[in-house]
Amino acid sequence: MSQSGKIGIVGSGLIGQSWAMLFAASEFDVSIYDVITDNVDKALVSIENQLNDLESKGLLRGKINAKQQLALIRKADTLQDCLQNAIHVQECVFEDLELKKKVFKQLDEIASDSVVLCSSTSCILPSLFQSELKHRQQAIVGHPVNPPYFIPLVEVIPNKHTDPDVVQRTRALFTQIGQKPVVIKKEVNGFVGNRIQYAVLSETYRLIEDDVISVEDVDTVMADGFGLRWAFMGPWETAHLNAVGMKEYFEKYAKSMESVCHDFGPVPTFSGKGADIVVEEMHKRIPVEALPERRKWRNERLIALSQLKKRLDN
Numbered sequence: 106m107s108q109s110g111k112i113g114i115v116g117s118g119l120i121g122q123s124w125a126m127l128f129a130a131s132e133f134d135v136s137i138y139d140v141i142t143d144n145v146d147k148a149l150v151s152i153e154n155q156l157n158d159l160e161s162k163g164l165l166r167g168k169i170n171a172k173q174q175l176a177l178i179r180k181a182d183t184l185q186d187c188l189q190n191a192i193h194v195q196e197c198v199f200e201d202l203e204l205k206k207k208v209f210k211q212l213d214e215i216a217s218d219s220v221v222l223c224s225s226t227s228c229i230l231p232s233l234f235q236s237e238l239k240h241r242q243q244a245i246v247g248h249p250v251n252p253p254y255f256i257p258l259v260e261v262i263p264n265k266h267t268d269p270d271v272v273q274r275t276r277a278l279f280t281q282i283g284q285k286p287v288v289i290k291k292e293v294n295g296f297v298g299n300r301i302q303y304a305v306l307s308e309t310y311r312l313i314e315d316d317v318i319s320v321e322d323v324d325t326v327m328a329d330g331f332g333l334r335w336a337f338m339g340p341w342e343t344a345h346l347n348a349v350g351m352k353e354y355f356e357k358y359a360k361s362m363e364s365v366c367h368d369f370g371p372v373p374t375f376s377g378k379g380a381d382i383v384v385e386e387m388h389k390r391i392p393v394e395a396l397p398e399r400r401k402w403r404n405e406r407l408i409a410l411s412q413l414k415k416r417l418d419n
Protein backbone atom coordinates (compact mmCIF):
# COMPACT_ATOMS: atom_id res chain seq x y z
CA MET A 106 0.00 0.00 0.00
CA SER A 107 1.34 3.41 -0.96
CA GLN A 108 2.34 5.62 1.99
CA SER A 109 1.94 9.39 2.25
CA GLY A 110 2.55 12.12 4.81
CA LYS A 111 5.53 13.71 6.45
CA ILE A 112 9.15 12.57 6.68
CA GLY A 113 11.52 13.93 9.33
CA ILE A 114 15.22 14.23 8.51
CA VAL A 115 17.65 14.63 11.42
CA GLY A 116 21.05 15.95 10.31
CA SER A 117 21.31 18.15 7.21
CA GLY A 118 24.69 17.09 5.76
CA LEU A 119 25.39 15.22 2.54
CA ILE A 120 23.13 12.23 3.27
CA GLY A 121 20.35 14.22 4.98
CA GLN A 122 20.10 16.41 1.88
CA SER A 123 19.99 13.37 -0.42
CA TRP A 124 17.17 11.76 1.55
CA ALA A 125 15.24 15.05 1.59
CA MET A 126 15.48 15.26 -2.21
CA LEU A 127 14.47 11.63 -2.71
CA PHE A 128 11.39 11.93 -0.48
CA ALA A 129 10.34 15.30 -1.97
CA ALA A 130 10.60 13.83 -5.48
CA SER A 131 7.93 11.33 -4.38
CA GLU A 132 5.81 14.18 -3.03
CA PHE A 133 6.31 13.62 0.70
CA ASP A 134 6.40 16.65 3.00
CA VAL A 135 9.93 16.79 4.38
CA SER A 136 11.04 18.50 7.56
CA ILE A 137 14.79 18.86 8.25
CA TYR A 138 16.32 19.40 11.67
CA ASP A 139 19.99 19.96 12.52
CA VAL A 140 21.59 20.74 15.86
CA ILE A 141 23.42 23.56 14.04
CA THR A 142 20.47 25.53 12.74
CA ASP A 143 22.60 27.41 10.16
CA ASN A 144 23.40 24.05 8.56
CA VAL A 145 19.75 23.62 7.59
CA ASP A 146 19.73 27.04 5.87
CA LYS A 147 22.87 26.06 3.97
CA ALA A 148 21.35 22.65 3.18
CA LEU A 149 18.20 24.27 1.75
CA VAL A 150 20.31 26.46 -0.55
CA SER A 151 22.37 23.45 -1.60
CA ILE A 152 19.20 21.39 -2.24
CA GLU A 153 17.73 24.21 -4.34
CA ASN A 154 20.92 24.37 -6.44
CA GLN A 155 21.04 20.59 -6.83
CA LEU A 156 17.36 20.34 -7.82
CA ASN A 157 17.71 23.16 -10.39
CA ASP A 158 20.87 21.60 -11.79
CA LEU A 159 19.21 18.16 -12.06
CA GLU A 160 16.15 19.71 -13.71
CA SER A 161 18.25 21.63 -16.26
CA LYS A 162 19.99 18.39 -17.21
CA GLY A 163 16.72 16.43 -17.45
CA LEU A 164 17.74 14.26 -14.48
CA LEU A 165 15.17 15.36 -11.91
CA ARG A 166 13.28 12.48 -10.34
CA GLY A 167 9.51 12.45 -9.82
CA LYS A 168 6.48 13.94 -11.54
CA ILE A 169 6.63 17.47 -10.10
CA ASN A 170 9.15 20.19 -11.00
CA ALA A 171 12.15 21.39 -8.98
CA LYS A 172 10.30 24.39 -7.54
CA GLN A 173 7.40 22.20 -6.38
CA GLN A 174 9.82 19.69 -4.84
CA LEU A 175 11.71 22.43 -3.01
CA ALA A 176 8.42 23.79 -1.64
CA LEU A 177 7.83 20.42 0.07
CA ILE A 178 11.08 20.69 2.07
CA ARG A 179 11.13 22.94 5.11
CA LYS A 180 13.29 23.67 8.12
CA ALA A 181 12.29 22.35 11.56
CA ASP A 182 13.46 24.56 14.42
CA THR A 183 13.28 21.78 16.99
CA LEU A 184 13.42 18.01 17.04
CA GLN A 185 9.78 17.99 18.26
CA ASP A 186 8.77 20.04 15.24
CA CYS A 187 10.66 17.62 12.97
CA LEU A 188 8.90 14.57 14.44
CA GLN A 189 5.41 16.06 14.75
CA ASN A 190 3.04 13.85 12.69
CA ALA A 191 5.96 12.20 10.84
CA ILE A 192 5.43 8.68 9.52
CA HIS A 193 9.18 8.04 9.16
CA VAL A 194 12.28 9.73 10.55
CA GLN A 195 15.61 9.32 8.80
CA GLU A 196 18.54 10.04 11.12
CA CYS A 197 21.65 11.36 9.31
CA VAL A 198 24.00 12.66 12.03
CA PHE A 199 27.77 11.95 12.19
CA GLU A 200 28.90 8.33 12.30
CA ASP A 201 29.61 8.09 16.04
CA LEU A 202 28.08 5.49 18.36
CA GLU A 203 27.74 7.83 21.36
CA LEU A 204 26.06 10.49 19.20
CA LYS A 205 23.68 7.92 17.66
CA LYS A 206 22.78 6.73 21.20
CA LYS A 207 22.12 10.32 22.29
CA VAL A 208 20.03 11.25 19.25
CA PHE A 209 17.97 8.01 19.39
CA LYS A 210 17.32 8.61 23.11
CA GLN A 211 16.01 12.09 22.23
CA LEU A 212 13.90 10.67 19.40
CA ASP A 213 12.58 7.93 21.72
CA GLU A 214 11.31 10.51 24.21
CA ILE A 215 9.13 12.31 21.69
CA ALA A 216 8.28 9.59 19.16
CA SER A 217 4.67 8.54 18.59
CA ASP A 218 3.86 4.83 18.74
CA SER A 219 3.67 4.59 14.96
CA VAL A 220 6.60 6.58 13.51
CA VAL A 221 9.54 4.56 12.15
CA LEU A 222 12.90 5.68 13.56
CA CYS A 223 15.45 4.85 10.89
CA SER A 224 19.21 5.47 11.02
CA SER A 225 21.45 6.01 7.96
CA THR A 226 24.47 4.55 9.78
CA SER A 227 27.09 3.01 7.48
CA CYS A 228 28.40 0.38 9.88
CA ILE A 229 27.13 0.67 13.47
CA LEU A 230 25.03 -2.38 14.40
CA PRO A 231 21.47 -1.18 15.16
CA SER A 232 21.13 -3.06 18.46
CA LEU A 233 24.10 -1.08 19.85
CA PHE A 234 22.05 2.12 19.92
CA GLN A 235 18.45 0.95 19.52
CA SER A 236 17.91 -2.02 21.85
CA GLU A 237 17.42 0.05 25.02
CA LEU A 238 14.74 2.30 23.51
CA LYS A 239 11.08 2.30 24.58
CA HIS A 240 10.27 2.38 20.86
CA ARG A 241 12.90 -0.18 19.86
CA GLN A 242 10.29 -2.18 17.91
CA GLN A 243 9.90 0.87 15.62
CA ALA A 244 13.65 1.44 15.20
CA ILE A 245 15.70 0.19 12.24
CA VAL A 246 18.64 1.07 9.96
CA GLY A 247 18.34 2.18 6.31
CA HIS A 248 21.90 2.44 5.00
CA PRO A 249 22.15 4.24 1.62
CA VAL A 250 25.04 4.28 -0.84
CA ASN A 251 26.55 7.58 -1.96
CA PRO A 252 25.25 9.26 -4.13
CA PRO A 253 21.76 7.88 -3.26
CA TYR A 254 20.15 9.88 -6.07
CA PHE A 255 21.96 7.68 -8.62
CA ILE A 256 22.78 4.52 -6.66
CA PRO A 257 19.44 3.21 -5.41
CA LEU A 258 20.62 0.42 -3.06
CA VAL A 259 19.55 0.75 0.60
CA GLU A 260 20.49 -1.89 3.19
CA VAL A 261 17.60 -2.29 5.65
CA ILE A 262 18.78 -3.77 8.95
CA PRO A 263 16.37 -4.44 11.82
CA ASN A 264 17.65 -4.47 15.42
CA LYS A 265 16.92 -7.57 17.54
CA HIS A 266 13.53 -6.17 18.59
CA THR A 267 12.28 -4.53 15.38
CA ASP A 268 8.69 -5.44 14.56
CA PRO A 269 8.56 -7.42 11.25
CA ASP A 270 5.80 -5.04 10.13
CA VAL A 271 8.24 -2.10 10.53
CA VAL A 272 10.75 -3.95 8.33
CA GLN A 273 8.10 -4.36 5.64
CA ARG A 274 6.90 -0.74 5.95
CA THR A 275 10.47 0.57 5.66
CA ARG A 276 11.21 -1.62 2.69
CA ALA A 277 7.94 -0.55 1.02
CA LEU A 278 8.64 3.14 1.66
CA PHE A 279 12.12 2.98 0.10
CA THR A 280 10.72 1.08 -2.89
CA GLN A 281 7.98 3.70 -3.26
CA ILE A 282 10.58 6.49 -3.57
CA GLY A 283 12.42 4.56 -6.28
CA GLN A 284 15.25 3.08 -4.20
CA LYS A 285 16.21 -0.62 -4.14
CA PRO A 286 16.07 -1.85 -0.56
CA VAL A 287 17.49 -5.20 0.54
CA VAL A 288 16.80 -6.66 3.99
CA ILE A 289 19.77 -7.84 6.06
CA LYS A 290 18.08 -10.45 8.25
CA LYS A 291 20.75 -10.63 10.96
CA GLU A 292 23.06 -7.96 12.33
CA VAL A 293 26.55 -8.69 11.02
CA ASN A 294 29.65 -6.53 11.14
CA GLY A 295 29.90 -4.42 7.98
CA PHE A 296 26.29 -5.31 7.05
CA VAL A 297 26.46 -7.02 3.62
CA GLY A 298 27.64 -4.32 1.19
CA ASN A 299 30.86 -3.59 3.04
CA ARG A 300 31.56 -7.29 3.64
CA ILE A 301 31.46 -7.79 -0.13
CA GLN A 302 33.56 -4.66 -0.79
CA TYR A 303 36.13 -5.68 1.82
CA ALA A 304 36.33 -9.24 0.45
CA VAL A 305 37.32 -7.74 -2.93
CA LEU A 306 39.68 -5.19 -1.38
CA SER A 307 41.43 -7.75 0.82
CA GLU A 308 41.97 -10.36 -1.92
CA THR A 309 43.21 -7.78 -4.43
CA TYR A 310 45.44 -6.29 -1.70
CA ARG A 311 47.07 -9.72 -1.18
CA LEU A 312 47.57 -10.11 -4.93
CA ILE A 313 49.21 -6.66 -5.17
CA GLU A 314 51.41 -7.29 -2.13
CA ASP A 315 52.50 -10.66 -3.58
CA ASP A 316 53.40 -8.90 -6.86
CA VAL A 317 50.86 -10.87 -8.88
CA ILE A 318 49.27 -7.77 -10.44
CA SER A 319 49.50 -3.97 -10.39
CA VAL A 320 46.91 -1.70 -8.76
CA GLU A 321 45.94 -0.28 -12.14
CA ASP A 322 45.40 -3.73 -13.62
CA VAL A 323 43.17 -4.73 -10.67
CA ASP A 324 41.01 -1.70 -11.44
CA THR A 325 40.88 -2.78 -15.10
CA VAL A 326 39.77 -6.30 -14.08
CA MET A 327 36.76 -4.74 -12.36
CA ALA A 328 35.94 -1.70 -14.53
CA ASP A 329 36.47 -3.41 -17.90
CA GLY A 330 35.63 -6.94 -16.83
CA PHE A 331 33.36 -8.17 -14.06
CA GLY A 332 31.94 -4.75 -13.17
CA LEU A 333 30.25 -4.54 -16.57
CA ARG A 334 28.15 -7.62 -15.84
CA TRP A 335 27.62 -6.74 -12.19
CA ALA A 336 26.06 -3.41 -13.18
CA PHE A 337 23.13 -5.45 -14.51
CA MET A 338 23.08 -8.70 -12.53
CA GLY A 339 24.64 -10.01 -9.36
CA PRO A 340 27.30 -12.73 -9.02
CA TRP A 341 24.77 -15.55 -8.63
CA GLU A 342 22.78 -14.69 -11.72
CA THR A 343 26.10 -14.28 -13.54
CA ALA A 344 27.07 -17.81 -12.51
CA HIS A 345 23.64 -19.22 -13.38
CA LEU A 346 23.91 -17.77 -16.91
CA ASN A 347 27.49 -18.92 -17.35
CA ALA A 348 26.53 -22.59 -17.14
CA VAL A 349 23.48 -24.67 -17.88
CA GLY A 350 21.99 -23.21 -14.72
CA MET A 351 23.30 -23.04 -11.19
CA LYS A 352 23.14 -26.78 -10.53
CA GLU A 353 25.50 -27.50 -13.39
CA TYR A 354 27.70 -24.54 -12.38
CA PHE A 355 28.31 -26.08 -8.95
CA GLU A 356 28.84 -29.54 -10.46
CA LYS A 357 31.42 -28.10 -12.81
CA TYR A 358 33.18 -25.49 -10.70
CA ALA A 359 32.62 -26.20 -6.98
CA LYS A 360 35.94 -28.05 -6.60
CA SER A 361 38.05 -25.37 -8.25
CA MET A 362 36.20 -22.60 -6.42
CA GLU A 363 36.91 -24.33 -3.12
CA SER A 364 40.54 -24.86 -4.03
CA VAL A 365 41.04 -21.18 -4.96
CA CYS A 366 39.24 -20.05 -1.78
CA HIS A 367 41.61 -22.22 0.31
CA ASP A 368 44.46 -20.35 -1.38
CA PHE A 369 43.31 -16.96 -0.04
CA GLY A 370 45.82 -15.76 2.55
CA PRO A 371 45.31 -14.38 6.05
CA VAL A 372 43.44 -11.12 6.68
CA PRO A 373 45.76 -8.26 5.67
CA THR A 374 46.52 -5.39 8.05
CA PHE A 375 46.30 -2.88 5.18
CA SER A 376 49.57 -1.33 6.34
CA GLY A 377 53.20 -1.85 5.35
CA LYS A 378 54.44 -3.03 1.94
CA GLY A 379 51.05 -3.58 0.26
CA ALA A 380 49.67 -0.25 1.47
CA ASP A 381 52.83 1.56 0.29
CA ILE A 382 52.42 0.09 -3.21
CA VAL A 383 48.72 1.02 -3.42
CA VAL A 384 49.31 4.55 -2.08
CA GLU A 385 52.20 5.20 -4.47
CA GLU A 386 50.39 3.89 -7.54
CA MET A 387 47.08 5.60 -6.80
CA HIS A 388 48.61 8.98 -5.96
CA LYS A 389 50.69 8.87 -9.12
CA ARG A 390 47.66 7.95 -11.24
CA ILE A 391 45.24 10.46 -9.63
CA PRO A 392 47.00 13.13 -7.53
CA VAL A 393 45.00 14.50 -4.60
CA GLU A 394 44.53 17.86 -6.43
CA ALA A 395 42.83 16.00 -9.28
CA LEU A 396 40.28 14.21 -7.06
CA PRO A 397 37.42 16.78 -7.41
CA GLU A 398 37.67 16.59 -11.21
CA ARG A 399 37.79 12.79 -11.11
CA ARG A 400 34.73 12.67 -8.81
CA LYS A 401 32.87 14.78 -11.37
CA TRP A 402 33.95 12.29 -14.05
CA ARG A 403 32.69 9.39 -11.86
CA ASN A 404 29.35 11.09 -11.16
CA GLU A 405 28.75 11.78 -14.87
CA ARG A 406 29.28 8.11 -15.61
CA LEU A 407 27.09 6.95 -12.74
CA ILE A 408 24.32 9.23 -13.98
CA ALA A 409 24.65 7.94 -17.56
CA LEU A 410 24.62 4.33 -16.32
CA SER A 411 21.57 4.87 -14.13
CA GLN A 412 19.75 6.47 -17.10
CA LEU A 413 20.72 3.54 -19.33
CA LYS A 414 19.48 1.03 -16.75
CA LYS A 415 16.18 2.89 -16.40
CA ARG A 416 15.75 3.00 -20.17
CA LEU A 417 16.51 -0.71 -20.60
CA ASP A 418 14.20 -1.70 -17.74
CA ASN A 419 11.21 0.32 -18.98
Ligand SMILES: NC(=O)c1ccc[n+]([C@@H]2O[C@H](COP(=O)([O-])OP(=O)(O)OC[C@H]3O[C@@H](n4cnc5c(N)ncnc54)[C@H](O)[C@@H]3O)[C@@H](O)[C@H]2O)c1
Nearest residue numbers: 116117118119120139140197198199200225226227249251
Ligand atom coordinates in the same frame (compact mmCIF):
# COMPACT_ATOMS: atom_id res chain seq x y z
N1 LIG B 1 28.64 10.30 3.27
C1 LIG B 1 28.44 9.07 2.80
O1 LIG B 1 29.00 8.66 1.77
C2 LIG B 1 27.49 8.14 3.53
C3 LIG B 1 26.94 7.04 2.85
C4 LIG B 1 26.03 6.21 3.53
C5 LIG B 1 25.70 6.47 4.86
N2 LIG B 1 26.26 7.55 5.49
C6 LIG B 1 25.91 7.78 6.90
O2 LIG B 1 25.00 8.87 6.97
C7 LIG B 1 25.20 9.57 8.20
C8 LIG B 1 25.42 11.05 7.91
O3 LIG B 1 26.58 11.18 7.10
P1 LIG B 1 26.90 12.53 6.27
O4 LIG B 1 28.02 12.19 5.36
O5 LIG B 1 25.64 13.10 5.74
O6 LIG B 1 27.44 13.48 7.45
P2 LIG B 1 27.71 15.04 7.39
O7 LIG B 1 28.94 15.28 8.18
O8 LIG B 1 27.66 15.54 5.99
O9 LIG B 1 26.45 15.66 8.17
C9 LIG B 1 26.11 15.38 9.51
C10 LIG B 1 25.14 16.45 9.99
O10 LIG B 1 24.61 16.02 11.26
C11 LIG B 1 24.45 17.18 12.07
N3 LIG B 1 24.37 16.79 13.48
C12 LIG B 1 25.36 16.44 14.32
N4 LIG B 1 24.87 16.17 15.55
C13 LIG B 1 23.52 16.33 15.48
C14 LIG B 1 22.46 16.20 16.40
N5 LIG B 1 22.68 15.86 17.68
N6 LIG B 1 21.19 16.45 15.98
C15 LIG B 1 20.96 16.83 14.69
N7 LIG B 1 21.93 17.00 13.78
C16 LIG B 1 23.21 16.73 14.15
C17 LIG B 1 25.68 18.01 11.75
O11 LIG B 1 25.51 19.38 12.15
C18 LIG B 1 25.80 17.83 10.23
O12 LIG B 1 25.07 18.84 9.54
C19 LIG B 1 26.36 8.89 8.92
O13 LIG B 1 25.87 7.94 9.82
C20 LIG B 1 27.09 8.19 7.78
O14 LIG B 1 27.81 7.05 8.18
C21 LIG B 1 27.13 8.40 4.86
